[in-house]
Amino acid sequence: MKILLVEDSATLRHAMSQYISEAGHTPLIARSGEEALQLLEDTPVDLIIMDVEMPGLNGFETTRLIREWLGGHWVPIIFVTGKNEDESYREGIEAGGDDYLIKPVSPVIIKAKIRAMARIAEMRDQLNQLNAELEALSQLDSLTQILNRRTFNDQANQHWRLAVRHQTPTSVLMIDVDHFKPYNDHYGHPAGDRCLKQITQAIKGCLQRPSDLLGRYGGEEFIALLPETDLAGARHIGQCINRAVRELSLEHRHSPVGDCVTVSIGGATCHHSMGHTLEEVIKCADRALYRVKHKGRDSALI
Ligand code: GH3
Ligand code: MG
Ligand code: MG
Ligand code: MG
Numbered sequence: 001m002k003i004l005l006v007e008d009s010a011t012l013r014h015a016m017s018q019y020i021s022e023a024g025h026t027p028l029i030a031r032s033g034e035e036a037l038q039l040l041e042d043t044p045v046d047l048i049i050m051d052v053e054m055p056g057l058n059g060f061e062t063t064r065l066i067r068e069w070l071g072g073h074w075v076p077i078i079f080v081t082g083k084n085e086d087e088s089y090r091e092g093i094e095a096g097g098d099d100y101l102i103k104p105v106s107p108v109i110i111k112a113k114i115r116a117m118a119r120i121a122e123m124r125d126q127l128n129q130l131n132a133e134l135e136a137l138s139q140l141d142s143l144t145q146i147l148n149r150r151t152f153n154d155q156a157n158q159h160w161r162l163a164v165r166h167q168t169p170t171s172v173l174m175i176d177v178d179h180f181k182p183y184n185d186h187y188g189h190p191a192g193d194r195c196l197k198q199i200t201q202a203i204k205g206c207l208q209r210p211s212d213l214l215g216r217y218g219g220e221e222f223i224a225l226l227p228e229t230d231l232a233g234a235r236h237i238g239q240c241i242n243r244a245v246r247e248l249s250l251e252h253r254h255s256p257v258g259d260c261v262t263v264s265i266g267g268a269t270c271h272h273s274m275g276h277t278l279e280e281v282i283k284c285a286d287r288a289l290y291r292v293k294h295k296g297r298d299s300a301l302i
């Protein structure tokens with residue numbers, strides 16, 4: 001751990017930094033509250049040991065400023081001070097300190113306190129990581145691991161604002177599995193799920209740019225947003241998807257279209273000078289999908 005020691009007495013700085021090193025940590029030194037604040041601006045630390053009585057900012061004032069500066073990010077702060085009145089202890093904890101030790105502090109005790117705070121900081125890190133993982137999970141559809149509808153909409157709207165500003169064309173594709181109800185009825189729901197996963201992979205194989213967005217829009221309906229893609233580009237990708245799904249050769253004996261699973265695709269391209277909203281373009285792609293369904297499926301209309 002990097003441990004910031006804020007202490008105006010040279011003798012104590014020397015002794016304390018030795019204890020910190022002996023405990024296997026790296027001491028960083030600040031001789032005043034001001035110096036501590038300056039150091040924290042570009043150096044993240046894992047723990048702070050703070051004197052209270054110092055010329056300039058005292059330890060409590062420095063701690064209040066650090067807490068304000070770090071916001072939601074918690075770094076343990078231990079006061080080490082000669083002030084041993086109850087009221088001072090209370091003020092230190094109120095200021096944002098996590099522990100309060102009275103000088104002189106034995107090396108054994110300071111090392112044990114560092115150990116205790118490190119354990120709590122470790123738990124904080126685990127919680128933060130868990131939070132990040134949960135956040136990432138909540139953005140994905142659990143079956144296909146692509147964006148769920150809500151996240152797709154969020155990210156597509158973000159892209160839309162950029163595309164309007166830069167006036168670059170954007171295309172949207174709605175992709176719907178053909179006759180999927182009879183597929184489920186005949187092969188069963190688990191087989192239907194496996195089929196959706198394979199279709200996802202086939203679609204992904206046609207979306208080559210990292211900026212392309214793919215989401216699961218409904219049960220057996222996918223949506224793709226293709227930044228900087230014009231009509232010709234969108235048609236090309238639509239055909240690629242039709243072909244890739246066909247080439248999966250997933251048997252579908254009850255499909256009136258053929259013997260294999262197929263998809264229908266409706267698409268639309270927006271050139272942004274027209275001022276269309278994302279919702280309007282999605283609606284337009286949806287209408288094209290509807291027409292493909294009526295014309296016989298297994299193709300793209302963009
Ligand atoms: P169309 O070609 O007109 O789209 O016909 P369809 O049968 O695909 O359309 P319909 O909307 O009637 O049926 C969609 C089917 O998709 C019904 C539902 O059971 C199935 N489905 C939706 N979500 C899932 C899923 O997560 N897993 C499985 N296995 N099936 C799903
Ligand atoms: Mg002092
Ligand atoms: Mg369908
Ligand atoms: Mg559908």
Ligand code: MG
Pocket residue numbers: 252253254255256257258259
């Ligand atoms: Mg058939």
